[in-house]
Amino acid sequence: MEYQEKLLTREKVFRDPVLNYIYVQHQVILDLINTKEFQRLRRIKQLGPASFTFHGAEHSRFTHSLGVYEITRRICDGFLRNYPTQEAGDGLWDDSQRLVALCAALLHDIGHGAYSHTFEHIxxxxxxxxxxxxxxxPKTEVNQVLSKIGPNFAKDVASVIDHTYSNPQVVQMISSQCDADRMDYLLRDAYNTGANYGNFDLTRILRVMRPYEGGICFEINGMHAVEDYIISRLQMYMQVYFHPVSRSMEVILDHLLRRAKELSANLDKNDSTTPYLLMPFFKGEFDIDDYLKLDDGVLNTYFIHWIDSDDKVLSDLADRFINRKPFKSVEFNDETKYLIPNMRDYIKQAGFDVTYYTEINNSFDLPYDAYDPNKKHHTTQIELRRNDGSMIELSKISQLVSAVTGKHLGDERFFFPKEMLSVDNNIDLFEPVYQEFQKHIKNDELIN
Structure with a gap:
């Protein structure tokens, strides 16, 4: 389907610390940015509780979504300039696909909720x-804006999100192993956390990216830029996304919401501290309107109220989250996991409810996934185009990428209250419990 839409009389720009300028040339893009659903993304942090670890990580889903739009726009410009279609079926870029690509890029994260990943889990x-x-x-402003372009335009944009859109080039711009989404969040998260691991040569990658009949590939002379991107992503997961303190705060948030959900059946409907905006979720009877009322600030407000709760567990977990009092953690493996039941027992003896004060958390990432005929589901391969036009998959020619291909990297951790590492002078009765617990942690370097 070809879609045409009027351009702005004069393009609008957003100043951006990562991409410098973000250019808006279509009226529909500006109208989408101004919808209440898109503006809500300003109130949702891109990295959630990670800001408790990296204090600069206060950026939002809004800024990331604009960034993904801008990188997609640059991809479209490069394709139109260097690889415009000459005839139907030639595998080159048909610029009538630009509008659906730009809208899908802008809206790809619009469904993220308050503290999104933890909230989804609960x-x-x-x-x-x-x-x-x-x-x-039809109830959303976003849909009303998209429907002005054409009766099927909104469905086409949604089909890009669920990977069913007919043009694989558009889908892979937004979702693949080297896409606008990943490229923006790596650069943006690196900038805001102060971690340089996520930096890579975006200009070079966009320069060697090109369309073909199967989607998007890269010129083989740009292999090293793509390698650098893969390793940057690996480093960001190991050093930032999987940081033990960030995971600890996610564990506390998870347990806090679980405790609130458990207590919700007995909440007084006339109590001013009742979290009315969360009640549809506690009951499992929410709709899109309920969902869109929530953001990080709404949850934080409830958490502040809960600090004064009569329920000691809810009150304590809310205090730990709002005032940054993370759990400690210790890494374990198959050889040491037998110690965990004993550690939980000591924690229980010390007076903690192990349901809410302990957790096993594992975080693993697949830096690069090459095709495996034995797998049912496959991610899009990064294909390199040789000078003769033939293709070769990245890990078959890059020793660096081959070394991390198909390998799940990360760790498993046991989280517990920090109090277990120090004896409170007022709890002499339990001092042996603390000592026995600490004997299980043989290597102090594992404590985070």
């Missing part, structure tokens, strides 16, 4: 499904 929501609902529901 309440069973799915941000990709909600993204599609926001795009296609």
């Amino acid at each position: 309440f069973g929501t799915n941000h990709e499904e909600i993204t599609q609902e926001i795009i296609t529901s």
